[in-house]
Amino acid sequence: MxxxxxxxxxxxxxxxxxxxxxxxxxxxxxxxxxxxxxxxxxxxxxxxxxxxxxxxxxxxxxxxxxxxxxxxxxxxxxxxxxxxxxxxxxxxxxxxxxxxxxxxxxxxxxxxxxxxxxxxxxxxxxxxxxxxxxxxxxxxxxxxxxxxxxxxxxxxxxxxxxxxxxxxxxxxxxxxxxxxxxxxxxxxxxxxxxxxxxxxxxxxxxxxxxxxxxxxxxxxxxxxxxxxxxxxxxxxxxxxxxxxENLTYSPLPRRTRIAVSDDSCFNICFQDNLVLLKYFGAEIVPFSPLADQKIPAGSAGVYLTGGALGEYATAISNNDLMLKAIREFANSGGVIFSEGAASALLCDKYIINGDQYPGVGVIPAAATLKQPKQSYFESITMEDSILGPPGLVLRGIDTREFSLSGPDRAVMVLQMKYPDGEKHFGGFSPGAQIVSSFGFCHMGSNPVVARHLVDACEVNSKLG
CATH class of the missing domain: 3.40.50.300 (P-loop containing nucleotide triphosphate hydrolases)
Structure with missing residues (x-):
């Protein structure tokens, strides 16, 4: 208590x-x-x-x-x-x-x-x-x-x-x-x-x-x-x-490091998620995909938050060193969780107002920005992933701002259901250690997901 x-x-x-x-x-x-x-x-x-x-x-x-x-x-x-x-x-x-x-x-x-x-x-x-x-x-x-x-x-x-x-x-x-x-x-x-x-x-x-x-x-x-x-x-x-009565506050000691994007472009997420990641033993290290050239040293995981990609597309696409760093981190088995516009950044390319920009190339697809239409969703994990086993329920919001052509080789791990009854796969895994979604999950709706994500990062840090 x-x-x-x-x-x-x-x-x-x-x-x-x-x-x-x-x-x-x-x-x-x-x-x-x-x-x-x-x-x-x-x-x-x-x-x-x-x-x-x-x-x-x-x-x-x-x-x-x-x-x-x-x-x-x-x-x-x-x-x-x-x-x-x-x-x-x-x-x-x-x-x-x-x-x-x-x-x-x-x-x-x-x-x-x-x-x-x-x-x-x-x-x-x-x-x-x-x-x-x-x-x-x-x-x-x-x-x-x-x-x-x-x-x-x-x-x-x-x-x-x-x-x-x-x-x-x-x-x-x-x-x-x-x-x-x-x-x-x-x-x-x-x-x-x-x-x-x-x-x-x-x-x-x-x-x-x-x-x-x-x-x-x-x-x-x-x-x-x-x-x-x-x-x-x-x-x-x-x-x-x-x-x-039913709450016991017992934060875990620091056991891994997660780099979280945080700059003038990438800063959109449920910050409750970061509180929970820290609670379960993650050290949160902010970094800027816009200004930095590499991922913070010692990071076992990367949380790429949503952001104003429509305004910063040129600037981020010109930061070749950061795009390369994220790609190499993914290819080396690093844990990546991305939401919103950051998932578009991970694609081969993304399209804004008809203009194409090179992405990281982790997701074999193209994302196109469109008019937002925000709504709530309830999702369920369909496959084992860094978020945990199948059957976990997560709730959040989705702006439906991006349409995706592909991905052809990504496992669909989150099925989303909207208030109007529509269902579709809104979370996918282009690699065993990656989950990307265009929605924003509130991990407070199922804190065990935050623990699974920290667990995955801890395993990766020990392997690294």
Missing amino acids: ETLTTPRVMLSGIREGAGKKLLATGLIHELRRRGISISCVVRDSCLLQTAVFRRLAGRYCICLDSHLLDDSQMLYQSYMAGVGADLILVTGKGGLYDGNSPGDLKGSDAELAELTLTPIILLVDGQGWGNSLVALIKGYFDYGEGLKFIGACLNKLKRDNQGCPTPSIDFFNRCLKEASLGELIGAVPAVSLEADLPPADVCQSKVFTSLPRSFFVELGNLVNKFIDIDLLIERAETASSLRL
Whole structure:
């Protein structure tokens, strides 16, 4: 049995578009500037957003998506998020009570907050409101039976001549005090920024995760000025301890090294996977397929993440030494797991907007980039592979951005099933030590897969 005691808070909104991700980004920047180890959790599979959060926080970002994980798995990942952290910040999606179907809280922020005993800050688009805002906030607080609210935060307020929100936070606090609702965590004016955060769905045709430093500094300054961060931390510390009866946290000692692609192009994956690989004994070593010329020394395995191949095709195809290094690593029996656009890179060639580019040549096929159509999938392993024996179930998301001609000599190891009932082989093995998929698997949906992958790398490191 383990107990989650890490202070935590969920930033949830009254609706989609309330500004949760922007304020969360500013909070992460400011909290880390203050020396606080902040662990980020997002409620959904926003892989582009998690790439941004991870760089800001300096820690892997966890995705809790009820389409992919059951309650016990979400609790397990929540505990992992809290290990070594001073505070867990959960960023919600949509409105607080927006579930998967009408009248159902399944899949909502509210359901996750109740499951993990996470206190909630309600984010409200405050523009145009006066005293009537009290009724709105009170309605949200009263509707959430079993939830713990630690305050509200107003966003997108009008600015006065000095750039401060109007009406003022003092005005709203007086209104809330009359209704015994406590004071606001903050009141943030509307702001015009030089960049935008990434979209919710994954797209690998262009870069969405490389944002200017000034963007984060501006958001951090905004949060520092208009949100009471000390009060937020104080109230996050009131989170109840969460007893996890069936969880034993026993990370394995380091036993192998896995190189993971991580640069301005290749950075898209469920970072939960990396947390699990480390838990099962892997040392994670980042490298850049764009800038580096070889795979990190001593690596027994390579995890090639998805990325913006549509924008970096020329640059990566010109890095002959890296393409050669990956090919030689594969030919020498190195373990390779690839996802998304990285699987296209492993092909003989890939085609983007009609232009052909040379790939690594590990997969005897050609991949063509097309318009994305993101959906969930459930897959089952059909053959023995580095992911484990047949019959293992994995869930994840697939952007369906690539079509494949071939491969003629690859074993199909993952059969994917989509919500519309469509089935096809979406994972293949061009070699005994390689598994490639154009989808993104959440290993939290079956952690034993992460252990099998580390096991395969350990065997390879001993043979090497």
